[in-house]
Amino acid sequence: MRKLSFFLLLLLTAAAAAVRGDDGAYIGVNIGTAMSSVPAPTQITALLRSQNIRHIRLYDADPAMLSALANTGIRVIISVPNDQLLGIGNSNATAAKWVARNVAAHFPMVNITAIAVGSEVLSTLPNAAPLIMPAMRYLQNALVAAALDRYIKISTPHSSSIILDSFPPSQAFFNRSLDPVLVPLLKFLQSTGAPLMLNVYPYYDYMRSNGVIPLDYALFRPLPPNKEAVDANTLLHYTNVFDAVVDAAYFAMAYLNVTNVPVMVTETGWPHKGDASAEPDANADNADTYNSNLIRHVMNVTGTPKHPGVAVPTYIYELYDEDTRPGTASEKYWGLFDMNGVPAYALHLTGSGVLLANDTTNQTFCVAREGADEKMLQAALDWACGPGKVDCSVLTQGQPCYDPDTVQDHATYAFNAYYHGMGMASGTCYFSGVAVITTTDPSHGPCVYGGKNGSALLNGTSMAPSSNSTTESGSRRGVGDVSSFVLTVAIALLLSVVLL
Ligand SMILES: *[C@@H]1O[C@H](CO)[C@@H](O)[C@H](O)[C@H]1NC(C)=O
Ligand SMILES: *[C@@H]1O[C@H](CO)[C@@H](O)[C@H](O)[C@H]1NC(C)=O
Ligand SMILES: *[C@@H]1O[C@H](CO)[C@@H](O)[C@H](O)[C@H]1NC(C)=O
Ligand SMILES: *[C@@H]1O[C@H](CO)[C@@H](O)[C@H](O)[C@H]1NC(C)=O
Ligand SMILES: *[C@@H]1O[C@H](CO)[C@@H](O)[C@H](O)[C@H]1NC(C)=O
Ligand SMILES: *[C@@H]1O[C@H](CO)[C@@H](O)[C@H](O)[C@H]1NC(C)=O
Ligand SMILES: *[C@@H]1O[C@H](CO)[C@@H](O)[C@H](O)[C@H]1NC(C)=O
Ligand SMILES: *[C@@H]1O[C@H](CO)[C@@H](O)[C@H](O)[C@H]1NC(C)=O
Ligand SMILES: *[C@@H]1O[C@H](CO)[C@@H](O)[C@H](O)[C@H]1NC(C)=O
Ligand SMILES: *[C@@H]1O[C@H](CO)[C@@H](O)[C@H](O)[C@H]1NC(C)=O
Numbered sequence: 001m002r003k004l005s006f007f008l009l010l011l012l013t014a015a016a017a018a019v020r021g022d023d024g025a026y027i028g029v030n031i032g033t034a035m036s037s038v039p040a041p042t043q044i045t046a047l048l049r050s051q052n053i054r055h056i057r058l059y060d061a062d063p064a065m066l067s068a069l070a071n072t073g074i075r076v077i078i079s080v081p082n083d084q085l086l087g088i089g090n091s092n093a094t095a096a097k098w099v100a101r102n103v104a105a106h107f108p109m110v111n112i113t114a115i116a117v118g119s120e121v122l123s124t125l126p127n128a129a130p131l132i133m134p135a136m137r138y139l140q141n142a143l144v145a146a147a148l149d150r151y152i153k154i155s156t157p158h159s160s161s162i163i164l165d166s167f168p169p170s171q172a173f174f175n176r177s178l179d180p181v182l183v184p185l186l187k188f189l190q191s192t193g194a195p196l197m198l199n200v201y202p203y204y205d206y207m208r209s210n211g212v213i214p215l216d217y218a219l220f221r222p223l224p225p226n227k228e229a230v231d232a233n234t235l236l237h238y239t240n241v242f243d244a245v246v247d248a249a250y251f252a253m254a255y256l257n258v259t260n261v262p263v264m265v266t267e268t269g270w271p272h273k274g275d276a277s278a279e280p281d282a283n284a285d286n287a288d289t290y291n292s293n294l295i296r297h298v299m300n301v302t303g304t305p306k307h308p309g310v311a312v313p314t315y316i317y318e319l320y321d322e323d324t325r326p327g328t329a330s331e332k333y334w335g336l337f338d339m340n341g342v343p344a345y346a347l348h349l350t351g352s353g354v355l356l357a358n359d360t361t362n363q364t365f366c367v368a369r370e371g372a373d374e375k376m377l378q379a380a381l382d383w384a385c386g387p388g389k390v391d392c393s394v395l396t397q398g399q400p401c402y403d404p405d406t407v408q409d410h411a412t413y414a415f416n417a418y419y420h421g422m423g424m425a426s427g428t429c430y431f432s433g434v435a436v437i438t439t440t441d442p443s444h445g446p447c448v449y450g451g452k453n454g455s456a457l458l459n460g461t462s463m464a465p466s467s468n469s470t471t472e473s474g475s476r477r478g479v480g481d482v483s484s485f486v487l488t489v490a491i492a493l494l495l496s497v498v499l500l
Contacts, residue, residue, distance in 0.1 A: 024311035025301045027294075028055030028075070030267055031065075034322035035339050041068030047319070047341045048074060057116065057266060057315050061102035070109035077266070077315075078102060079116040080135065082125055088117075088138060089131030095138030096145070104146050114153045115139060116197060116266065122178050123159040129181050132156055136188060153194035156185070157266040160200055163248050168231035169238070169306065172248035173255045186258040195264035195313070198249050202241035202290070203270050206281070216433050217241055219270075219286060220293035236305035242268065242294065247306040262310070268294065269317035272344050274330030280371070282330035284345035285436055291316060291336070292347045365449060366419035366429035368411040369436045377411045380431035384414035390421065394447070401447035411435075412442050416449055 031044065039047075045068045048056065057077040058065060069076055080088060080098070087094045103112055117136050121128050136154050143149040162182075166172045174182050189196060206218035216223060220240040228237040229244070238244045242265075249263050270290035274282025294314065303310040321335035321344060335344055368377055385392035392414055394401040401413045415435045422428040429435045443449045 024313065025299055026055050026311075026313055027298055028057060028077075028313070028315040029053050029336070030057045030059075030315050030318040032059055032318050032320065032322045032325075034325045035320060036323050037339055039320070039339060039341065041065045043341065044319075045069060045072055045074070047337065048072070053319075055113075055313075055315070056319075059119065061098075063102075066102070066106045066110050070106065073111065075111045075113045077114040077116055078112055080118060080139070082118050082121060082128065085118050085121065085125075085128050085131045085135055089128075089135035092138040092141060095135065096142040099139060099142035099146060099148075103143070103148060103152065107148060107151070112152055114155060114194070117154060117156045119157055120159040120199065121156060122181060123161050129178070132181055133184050133188070136185075140188075140192060149192070153192060155189060155194045155197045155264070157197040157199055160198055160245050160249070163245070163252050166248035167229070167244055168233060169236075169244050169247035169251050170231050170233040172252045174252045179256075183256060186253060186256055186261060189261045190258060195262045196249060196253065197264050197266040198246070199267035199317075200242055200245045200265050201268060202245070203282070205241050205245070207279070213241060214433075215281060215286070219289045220297055221289065221433070222427055222430065231305075234306070238305060240293075240297070242297070243304040246312055247304045250304070250306050263312060265312055265314040267315060267317040269334050271330035271333045272335075273333035275328065279328060279330045282333065288345050288347055289437065295347070365442055366412075366415045366435050366437055367442050368408045368415060369434050370408075372408075372434040374407050376432060376434045377407045380434050381407060381411040381414050384411075384418045384431070388414070388418050390414045390417045392417075400445075403445075403447075413447065413449070416442065 029048075041062075041064045044065070047053075049072065054073070055075045055077075057079070059079050060081050061078040066076075066078070084098070088098055103115070106112065117139065118125075118128070118132060121132055136156065140149065140154050143152055143154070160166070162175050162178055163172050164175050186196070188194075202213075202218040206213045206215060215221075217229070217239075218241045220242065223239050225237070228239050230237055236247070238247075246263050246265065250259075253259065253261055270287040271279070271282035272284040272287035274280075294316070298312060298314045301309060301311050304312065316336065318334050319336060321333050321338050323332050323339065325331045333344070336347075337343055384390045385395075392410075393399060395410050395413060396402060401410070411431075411434070415429060415431055419429045419435075419437075429437050441449060
């Protein structure tokens with residue numbers, strides 16, 4: 001297990017909500033239970049409380065879990081599992097019983113805010129699609145009869161794969177063969193004030209894009225303006241996949257003349273582990289980057305380019321690793337915690353407010369990204385040791401950080417020194433995308449990264465770069481080349497706009 005210090009950060013105190021004037025912007029967490037040993041409900045609620053998690057989604061309506069959630073103030077989305085759709089969609093009496101047993105018996109002690117009817121039914125169980133609307137209507141009728149419809153909304157989570165041609169977002173539309181369900185569904189959501197529930201997985205979009213979607217774009221890493229994807233129809237600039245998918249949903253609804261249904265992201269996240277060769281980007285650093293940036297993005301109420309400033313309530317997938325989930329190796333590792341409640345990795349949200357958990361250290365490091373292009377690394381190294389004013393003398397022969405004498409190692413030293421020298425300010429561990437933040441201390445042998453040695457920035461003249469792995473010994477490429485790399489990536493990105 002990696003460093004256990006865990007600094008998850010959320011702005012979910014009552015104070016923060018009050019400042020924002022409403023409860024519109026929040027981060028929730030999904031709780032799946034495909035585990036060989038499911039924590040007791042009281043353990044789960046203890047973890048939620050200690051992490052200040054105020055919104056959750058359950059995949060069922062387990063009575064023991066609901067009892068444990070009573071009087072915690074935690075807001076809960078409960079679910080009708082797919083295998084109960086048949087019964088509920090065929091009988092209003094079954095729907096009424098479901099509401100009596102799973103909703104009315106617990107509300108308001110348990111603050112149930114929504115019922116998610118099925119999960120990705122249209123994409124995973126197309127045969128059950130005709131049951132969705134009857135099930136939702138019967139459940140709604142039962143809520144109305146119990147006078148609970150004011151508090152509890154009914155919707156159904158969709159895979160974003162039902163949106164076709166999702167880039168540019170302005171051209172997105174729902175798979176037309178789903179119109180018989182989606183058209184009445186949107187009318188229902190409109191008339192009941194419920195959100196469109198959407199599962200958004202930039203990880204899979206990135207994995208399936210065969211390199212067309214840059215990792216940075218999926219991870220919300222800051223892109224220079226000239227690298228942003230532009231929707232040619234609207235001229236809106238997209239800086240991340242998440243926003244593009246959410247806007248694609250807005251445009252797809254508008255295509256069906258529906259413009260007043262908000263989007264709620266019921267699932268999103270990034271796996272922290274996976275098959276090393278088939279899923280190299282399923283790792284803790286990327287999971288940290290994605291979820292940390294996601295939380296900042298959502299809590300800042302940045303909105304999307306189409307609807308700036310409009311909150312997108314978002315539920316992270318997921319609280320626990322689910323070790324019995326079938327599928328690829330990464331399927332088991334989407335959790336923020338293992339089943340014992342031990343953090344899977346640290347989230348870093350410096351500068352955005354209240355911690356979800358205790359921020360015990362500020363131990364983050366900036367390292368060369370594994371597999372980064374060596375020429376780009378060299379250029380960035382040269383920049384750090386030159387205009388960046390990092391004291392690179394420890395990288396020269398005979399000095400503590402000379403060995404191993406590789407561009408990767410020397411760049412890691414220089415990137416980290418720059419990052420620490422700049423006070424770990426946001427954006428200072430970027431280097432045209434060849435640097436990443438990690439919680440693993442890259443110190444080795446006599447080369448210690450912490451303290452003064454790790455953050456020495458020179459004043460005035462800069463030292464020569466030290467690695468002899470440059471093409472011409474000692475030659476410095478300097479800033480010009482760094483920008484040309486930026487340009488290359490920018491061109492790739494602009495091209496990708498057409499292909500996504
Ligand atoms: C169920 O539907 C039948 C007719 O279709 C109706 O008579 C009955 O009142 C409904 N029951 C509930 C609980 O809504
Ligand atoms: C339940 O949640 C809703 C929506 O967040 C909130 O407005 C309401 O005050 C909560 N009720 C209780 C009893 O906490
Ligand atoms: C659209 O939905 C239908 C029915 O579920 C499915 O068979 C088809 O493959 C989908 N089309 C695309 C392009 O995903
Ligand atoms: C949307 O509105 C336009 C113009 O009022 C109309 O022509 C079109 O048929 C509508 N589409 C749908 C799906 O309702
Ligand atoms: C927060 O939002 C403001 C504008 O609303 C924006 O200028 C700022 O960059 C955002 N910060 C983050 C971390 O997204
Ligand atoms: C957080 O700090 C409090 C006291 O400051 C302590 O009781 C609690 O155990 C800590 N939680 C974690 C997850 O370290
Ligand atoms: C972590 O960093 C913040 C701001 O950079 C600082 O205020 C805080 O004291 C640091 N905490 C520790 C434990 O070093
Ligand atoms: C700093 O670097 C010097 C050599 O340049 C080394 O002797 C010393 O141990 C290092 N100190 C720390 C705290 O890493
Ligand atoms: C850095 O340079 C500035 C002016 O060039 C000077 O005022 C300052 O004292 C220098 N700092 C150090 C630590 O040498
Ligand atoms: C650096 O130079 C030394 C000897 O000059 C050589 O053994 C070593 O392989 C070189 N390192 C790289 C990365 O080229």
